[in-house]
Amino acid sequence: MWMTIDLNSEIPIYSQIRNQIIEGIVTGSVRTNDSLPSVRQFAADLGINLHTVNKAYNLLKQEGFVQVHRQKGAVVNPPDSYRANDEYYTNVNEALRPIIAESLCRGVAREDFLNICERIYEEYGNVKEGDNNG
Amino acid sequence: MWMTIDLNSEIPIYSQIRNQIIEGIVTGSVRTNDSLPSVRQFAADLGINLHTVNKAYNLLKQEGFVQVHRQKGAVVNPPDSYRANDEYYTNVNEALRPIIAESLCRGVAREDFLNICERIYEEYGNVKEGDNNG
Amino acid sequence: MWMTIDLNSEIPIYSQIRNQIIEGIVTGSVRTNDSLPSVRQFAADLGINLHTVNKAYNLLKQEGFVQVHRQKGAVVNPPDSYRANDEYYTNVNEALRPIIAESLCRGVAREDFLNICERIYEEYGNVKEGDNNG
Amino acid sequence: MWMTIDLNSEIPIYSQIRNQIIEGIVTGSVRTNDSLPSVRQFAADLGINLHTVNKAYNLLKQEGFVQVHRQKGAVVNPPDSYRANDEYYTNVNEALRPIIAESLCRGVAREDFLNICERIYEEYGNVKEGDNNG
DNA sequence: GTGGTCTAGACCACG
DNA sequence: GTGGTCTAGACCACC
Numbered sequence: 001m002w003m004t005i006d007l008n009s010e011i012p013i014y015s016q017i018r019n020q021i022i023e024g025i026v027t028g029s030v031r032t033n034d035s036l037p038s039v040r041q042f043a044a045d046l047g048i049n050l051h052t053v054n055k056a057y058n059l060l061k062q063e064g065f066v067q068v069h070r071q072k073g074a075v076v077n078p079p080d081s082y083r084a085n086d087e088y089y090t091n092v093n094e095a096l097r098p099i100i101a102e103s104l105c106r107g108v109a110r111e112d113f114l115n116i117c118e119r120i121y122e123e124y125g126n127v128k129e130g131d132n133n134g
Numbered sequence: 135m136w137m138t139i140d141l142n143s144e145i146p147i148y149s150q151i152r153n154q155i156i157e158g159i160v161t162g163s164v165r166t167n168d169s170l171p172s173v174r175q176f177a178a179d180l181g182i183n184l185h186t187v188n189k190a191y192n193l194l195k196q197e198g199f200v201q202v203h204r205q206k207g208a209v210v211n212p213p214d215s216y217r218a219n220d221e222y223y224t225n226v227n228e229a230l231r232p233i234i235a236e237s238l239c240r241g242v243a244r245e246d247f248l249n250i251c252e253r254i255y256e257e258y259g260n261v262k263e264g265d266n267n268g
Numbered sequence: 269m270w271m272t273i274d275l276n277s278e279i280p281i282y283s284q285i286r287n288q289i290i291e292g293i294v295t296g297s298v299r300t301n302d303s304l305p306s307v308r309q310f311a312a313d314l315g316i317n318l319h320t321v322n323k324a325y326n327l328l329k330q331e332g333f334v335q336v337h338r339q340k341g342a343v344v345n346p347p348d349s350y351r352a353n354d355e356y357y358t359n360v361n362e363a364l365r366p367i368i369a370e371s372l373c374r375g376v377a378r379e380d381f382l383n384i385c386e387r388i389y390e391e392y393g394n395v396k397e398g399d400n401n402g
Numbered sequence: 403m404w405m406t407i408d409l410n411s412e413i414p415i416y417s418q419i420r421n422q423i424i425e426g427i428v429t430g431s432v433r434t435n436d437s438l439p440s441v442r443q444f445a446a447d448l449g450i451n452l453h454t455v456n457k458a459y460n461l462l463k464q465e466g467f468v469q470v471h472r473q474k475g476a477v478v479n480p481p482d483s484y485r486a487n488d489e490y491y492t493n494v495n496e497a498l499r500p501i502i503a504e505s506l507c508r509g510v511a512r513e514d515f516l517n518i519c520e521r522i523y524e525e526y527g528n529v530k531e532g533d534n535n536g
Numbered sequence: 537g538t539g540g541t542c543t544a545g546a547c548c549a550c551g
Numbered sequence: 552g553t554g555g556t557c558t559a560g561a562c563c564a565c566c
Contacts, residue, residue: 012541019232026238038553049543054554062464065239067276070550071553075276084240092242092250095233098153100254103226104160105199106218110255114248116226120234121244142469142477146565183566280550287500294506317551333507352508360505360518366421367497368522372428373467374486376494378523382516384494388502389512414556440538451558456539472565473538540564549555 002029005046013048017056022065025076026124036066036074136163139180147182151190156199159210160258170200170208270297273314281316285324290333293344294392304334304342404431407448415450419458424467427478428526438468438476 003020005013024030036042039057043050057074060066064082066074103113137154139147158164170176173191177184191208194200198216200208237247271288273281292298304310307325311318325342328334332350334342371381405422407415426432438444441459445452459476462468466484468476505515 014541019235022232022239023235026235040553050554051544052542055541057554068554069276070280070555073553079239079241082240084237084242088240089250092233092237092247093254096251097254097257098156099226099229100251101153101157101160101258103218104255104258105156106216106222107213108218108226110252113226113255114251116223117230117234117248117251118244120227120231121238121247123231124235124238142471146472148565186566189565282550287503290500290507291503294503320551323551347507347509350508352505352510356508357518360501360510360515361522363501364519365522365525366424367494368519369421369425369428369526371486371494372523372526373424373481374484374490375481376486378520381494381523382519384491385498385502385516385519386512388495388499389506389515391499392503392506416556442538452539453559454557457556459539470539472540475538538565541562543561544559546558547556550553 003046005048007048013052014056014059017046017053018059018063021056021060023124025065030076032076032078034076035069035072036076038073137180139182147186148190148193151176151180151187152193155190155194157258159199164210166210166212168210169206170210172207271314273316275316281320282324282327285310285314285321286327289324289328291392293333298344300344300346302344303340304344306341405448407450409450415454416458416461419448419455420461423458423462425526427467432478434478434480436478437471437474438478440475 002024003017005016007013009016011019021030021036030036036057037045039050039053043053046053057066057068060074061068064077066076068074100113136158137151139150141147143150145153155164155170164170170191171179173184173187177187180187191200191202194208195202198211200210202208234247270292271285273284275281277284279287289298289304298304304325305313307318307321311321314321325334325336328342329336332345334344336342368381404426405419407418409415411418413421423432423438432438438459439447441452441455445455448455459468459470462476463470466479468478470476502515
C-alpha cells in the first residue's frame with residue numbers, strides 16, 4: 001500500500017498512518033466505502049505492530065473518518081460524517097496560531113506564508129469542497 | 135509575567151512557554167536584548183517545575199531566539215539570529231500539510247482556510263517583515 | 269421478514285436479531301407457535317452469515333423464547349416458558365445500574381429518566397402483563 | 403481502593419472500572435478535581451495490567467468525566483463537563499429499549515420495572531441533579 | 537515519579 | 552478470517 005512510515009520521526013507512527021490516510025481521502029486514492037487493509041495485513045506490510053495500526057484506525061473512527069466493522073475492517077465513511085464543525089475550527093485555529101506566530105517572528109511575510117499554503121493546496125490538486133470523494 | 139499555562143492542555147508545558155515567548159516577540163512585549171525571568175523565578179511564578187522552564191529556554195536557544203548567559207540568564211537575540219531559513223521552510227511545510235489535508239478532507243474551502251490564517255495575522259496586528267522588534 | 273440489521277452497529281448482529289425477535293413478540297408480530305424463518309432463508313434475506321442467525325436462535329432457545337425442532341425450525345414458546353424469574357431480575361438490575369449511575373452522574377433527574385422509560389413503554393403500546401401474545 | 407473486578411464477567415475489565423468510577427462520582431466517593439490512582443498503582447492494586455486501566459481512563463476522558471494529566475494522572479472534571487446532551491439521550495434510549503422490550507416480553511409489569519429503577523435510584527441515595535459533586 | 541508509545545504474543549467474540 | 556481484549560515488558564517524554 002501507498003504509505004511510508006518514518007520510525008525515527010517525532011510524530012507517533014499511529015499519527016503518521018492517520019495523516020496519510022486522510023491524505024489518501026483528499027487525493028482520491030481512498031474512497032468512501034473503501035475498506036482499509038486489515039490491521040494484521042497493514043502492520044505486516046509496514047513492518048510494525050498490529051496494535052499501532054489499530055490505534056490509528058480507532059483514532060480515525062473517533063474523528064468520524066471511518067467506521068470499524070467486524071468483518072470488513074475499517075470502512076471509510078461518506079464525507080458528511082466528518083464535515084468541519086465548530087470544534088474543528090477551534091482546533092485549526094489553535095494549531096495555526098503558534099505556527100503563524102513563529103513565521104511572523106522569523107520575518108516571513110504574510111504573503112509568503114499564504115503562498116506556502118496555496119502551494120500545498122495545489123499539491124492536493126485544488127480539490128474543492130465536496131469533491132474529495134463520494 | 136504575562137503568561138497563562140494550561141496544565142490540562144495536551145501541549146507540553148515547555149511548548150506553551152516557548153510559544154508564548156515567541157508570541158511576545160511578535161507582539162513586541164518581548165524585545166531584543168530583554169532578559170527573560172530566571173528559571174527559578176519563572177517556575178515559581180507559574181507554579182511549575184524548574185526543569186520545565188529550563189527546557190523551554192533551551193529549546194528557544196536551540197532555535198536561535200535567545201542566548202543563555204550565566205549572569206543575565208536568557209537574553210533575546212536580535213531578529214537576524216532567527217530569520218527563516220530553508221530548514222524552517224521545510225518544517226513549516228511538514229506542519230501545514232496534514233492540517234491542510236484534514237481541512238480539505240473535512241470540506242473546508244481553500245478561501246475559508248486562508249481567511250482563518252488572515253484573521254490570525256490580524257490578531258497579531260499585521261506585523262510586517264522586519265517590524266517585529268528591535 | 270420485518271427486520272433491519274445495522275452492520276455498522278457496535279451491537280453484534282446476532283444480538284440485533286435476538287432483540288428484534290423479542291420486540292416482535294412484544295408487538296404481536298411474532299406469536300406463540302409461530303415458526304421463525306429457517307436459518308438459511310433468514311441469513312439469505314438479511315444478507316448475512318448462516319452461523320450468525322444460528323447463534324441468535326440458540327441464544328433465544330437458551331433464554332426460553334423458542335424451541336428448536338428438526339423439522340419446523342425455531343418455534344416460539346408460550347409466554348409461560350419465559351416468564352421473568354429471579355435470575356432475570358438479577359440481570360435487569362445489573363444492566364440498569366450502570367445506566368442509571370451514568371444518568372445521575374450526567375445530571376439527569378430521576379423523573380426525566382423514568383419519563384424516558386415510560387415513553388418507550390408507550391412505543392410498545394402499553395402492552396400489559398400477559399397480554400403480549402398467545 | 404474501593405473497587406471489585408470480576409475477571410470472569412462478560413463485561414470487559416476496562417468497562418467495569420469505568421462503571422465503578424462513575425458510580426464513585428455519583429455516590430460522592432470520587433469528587434471533582436480528585437486524582438484517580440496512577441495507572442500503575444491501580445493496576446497493581448487490582449491485579450491487572452496497566453494498559454487495561456489506561457484504556458478505562460482514556461474512555462472516561464473521551465466521555466468527558468476526567469482529564470488526563472501529565473503529572474497528576476486522571477483528574478475528575480467538574481459536572482458541567484459531562485452534562486447529558488442529545489447524544490447521550492439517544493444512547494440511553496437505545497440501551498433501554500431492548501431491556502424494556504425483554505421485560506415486557508417476560509411479563510414484567512410497567513410498574514414493576516419502574517420500581518426496579520426507583521430502587522436503584524434509592525441505592526444511590528436519591529442524589530438530585532447538580533448535587534452529585536462539586 | 538507520571539502517562540504515552542510501541543512491541544510481542546495470547547485468547548476470545550464475531551461472522 | 553476479522554477486530555477486541557488482555558497481558559507483559561520495553562523505552563521515552565514530561566515534569
